[in-house]
Amino acid sequence: MHSLSLYINRRVILPFSLVVLGGLASMAKTFNVHGQSIRQLEVMMGGDAVLHAIIAVSLGLTACWATPKYFYRHRWFKLPPLLIMMLLLVSGDELLQAVMPRREFSWVDLAINLSGIFIGAIAYRIAIKRGGF
Numbered sequence: 001m002h003s004l005s006l007y008i009n010r011r012v013i014l015p016f017s018l019v020v021l022g023g024l025a026s027m028a029k030t031f032n033v034h035g036q037s038i039r040q041l042e043v044m045m046g047g048d049a050v051l052h053a054i055i056a057v058s059l060g061l062t063a064c065w066a067t068p069k070y071f072y073r074h075r076w077f078k079l080p081p082l083l084i085m086m087l088l089l090v091s092g093d094e095l096l097q098a099v100m101p102r103r104e105f106s107w108v109d110l111a112i113n114l115s116g117i118f119i120g121a122i123a124y125r126i127a128i129k130r131g132g133f
Contacts, residue, residue, distance in 0.1 A: 011066035015059060015082060019089055022055045026093050030100050052112045059086045060120020072128070079121075086117050 029035040042048040060083065067080035090113040098105035 009066065009068055011062075012082065015062040015066050015086065018055065018059055018062060019086070022059075023089075023093065026097075030097070030103050032102060035102075049108065049112055052109055053116045056090065056113045056116025057120040057123070059090070060117035060122075061124050062120075063117070064121045064124035083117065083121055087114060090114070090117065 025038050025041075027033070028038050042051050045051045045054070063082035063086045064080055067082055071080060091110065094105060094110045094113060097103035
């Protein structure tokens with residue numbers, strides 16, 4: 001019998017905290033509950049693309065970091081499950097914006113989210129190979 005701790009560790013708290021933070025920001029804009037605060041944060045950071053990129057790279061990096069190390073020893077294991085989950089969550093969030101009256105679907109935002117997650121994952125893999133994590 002496998003223990004759940006073999007597959008999930010305490011490190012998942014960080015990527016899921018980022019998901020909650022990003023999800024709450026998206027919902028704030030969708031339902032216009034402190035949405036203006038999120039828009040101001042986007043402007044302060046350099047635009048919504050910059051904020052999307054920062055969150056996406058962080059999600060990719062932390063999803064790989066939170067994946068137990070022995071998963072990376074298997075040749076068949078190309079993408080960590082947490083990374084796949086992050087890809088699905090950011091894609092779903094962006095796709096849902098197409099049907100929300102106050103939001104607008106953006107191919108650019110989707111591309112930034114997906115590429116940012118992969119950039120974070122690649123950065124993690126490079127750091128691991130160099131002994132950085």
